[in-house]
Amino acid sequence: MGRLFGTDGVRGLANRDVTAEVALDLSVAAAHVLGSRGEFAGHRPRAVVGRDPRASGEFLSAAVAAGLASAGVDVINVGVLPTPAVAHLTGALGVDLGVVLSASHNPMPDNGIKFLSRGGLKLDDDLELAIEARLREDWERPLGGDVGRIRTDTGQAGEQYIAHLVQTIGGTSLAGLRIAVDCANGAASEVGPAALREAGADVVVINASPDGRNINEACGSTHPEQLQAAVVASGADLGVAFDGDADRCLAVDHTGALVDGDQIMGVLALALRERGALADDTLVVTVMSNLGLRLAMQAAGVRTVETAVGDRYVLEEMRAHGYSLGGEQSGHVIMADHATTGDGTLTALHLAARVAQTGQKLSELAGVVNRLPQTLINVPGVDRTRVQADEPLQAAVAAAAAELGHTGRVLLRPSGTEPLVRVMVEAATQEHADRVAGGLADVVKDRLAL
Secondary structure, eight states: OOOSOBBTBEEEEBTTTBOHHHHHHHHHHHHHHHTHHHHHTTSOOEEEEEEOSOHHHHHHHHHHHHHHHHTTOEEEEEEEOOHHHHHHHHHHTTOSEEEEEOOTTSOTTEEEEEEEETTTEEOOHHHHHHHHHHTTOOOOOOOGGGSOOEEEOSSHHHHHHHHHHHHTTTTOOOTTOEEEEEOTTSTTTTHHHHHHHHTTOEEEEESOOOOSSOTTTTOGGGOTHHHHHHHHHHTOSEEEEEOTTSSOEEEEETTSOEEOHHHHHHHHHHHHHHTTOSGGGEEEEETTSOHHHHHHHHHTTOEEEEEOSSHHHHHHHHHHHTOOEEEOTTSOEEETTTOSSOOHHHHHHHHHHHHHHHOOOHHHHHTTSOOOOEEEEEEESBOGGGTTTOHHHHHHHHHHHHHHGGGOEEEEEEOSSSSEEEEEEEOSSHHHHHHHHHHHHHHHHHHHBO
8 A cells, every 4th residue: 555645634535535433544544653652641632623615624624533532632712713723722732743634735625644743843754654554553542430521612623723813913013904814714704814814904805705615716826816916906005825624824915916925935034034033144935936036035145045845844844944935936925933934924914014114015025036937847757766767858958957057946846746857947037938848848758758
C-alpha cells in the first residue's frame, strides 16, 4: 500500500478515498501515537476537532471523534472553524493533538484529514509514518469510565481565536478602513469578518453563506474576480479573499487589482524589518515566488531563503532556523510569532494594519514588489522522472537561463502526482517569457515523451 499522507494530510474524494472507516481508523492510530504524550503527562489525552463546512465533514468529523473517544481521548468538537484556528486552540488549550477535516481550496466533493501535534504543529514525516504503521493494529480498548468523552464548543472557541488574532496587531485600529472580504463560503465565514470588525474596520462581506455544497465555488482566493468587482463597487480601501479552510489570503487594492502572496509577503517583511521583528532579516519563499519579490527584498536588505513548493516545507525551514516570516505566492503566509500555520485572517489583519499605520494605499505598499512577467506551461504525457537526467533538456534549460541573465529565471518542476512537467519562465517582458517558455516546452515534449 502506498503512503496515505500527502503534502498536507490525507486528502481525496470524500466517501470514496476519504471514508468514515478511514477517518475512524486513522484517528485511533493517531490517538495511540500522539495521545500517548498525555498519558505520560499523567492525564487523559485530549484533542480538538474542527472542520470546514463541506457536507462530508459532518460524518467525517463524527467518525474522527468516535475513533478518538474509543481510544480513550477526550474530544473538544469546535465545529466549523479555520485550520489555523484549530492549530491555535490545540496550542492554547494545551491538548495533545488537533484534527481538521478539510480539503482547503479543493472542490466541494473532496475532503481531507489533517493532524496536528502538541502546540498546533503540523506533523513531520516520521510521525505520519508512525500513524500509518499503527493502522488496524490490535489494541486494548478502554472500558467503562476510561473511554473518552466528547463535548461540543462552537461558540467560546471561535471567540477565543478572534481575540487572539486582534491582539496580534498591537492596538492598531482599522477604523476608517472599508474592507471587502470574500470568505469562499468556507470556514472563516463568521470569524474572518468578525475579527476585522473587532479591529475597527467597516466590513463588506461576500460569499459567507456556506450550505455544505458551495465552498470554493467560483469564489475565494482561487477565484478572486467577485472580490475585485466588490471592492470597486463598494468603494473599499482593499479586499481580502480566503480559501475554504482560511489558511491562505490574497488581496485586492482599491482599483480592483490583485495583490498576490508574493506582494503581501513583501509588504509584511518590510513592516517587520522596520520595527526589528523580522528574524535574521530573512524571508522564506518557495521556488515559485516571483523573481521580482527576491529583487525587491535584496534592495531592501532582506535575505530570501528558498524551499520546495508547499507550506510544510516553508514551515520546516522557518522552524529549523527560527525565521519569523515565510510563505507562498498562493497566499499561504506564515507569521511564526503569532501562528504555527498559514492564517488568512491573521494575514488580512496585518496587511490592513500596515495600510492604517502608514496612511498609504495598498497599491502603493504592494508596488515595492515589481512582479516580472511570468509564463507557466504544463506539459502533459511526459516522463517526469527524467527531467534532471536528460542532458539535451538540461542544456536547453542552461541556454535559456543564460539568455535571460539577471533579468529572468527558468524553472522546470515535475508534478508530484501526474505525468506532467511544469515549465515556468520569468522575463523582463511577457513576450520574452512566452517565447522562452514555449521553446522549452517543445524540448520537454520531444525529449521526455512517453
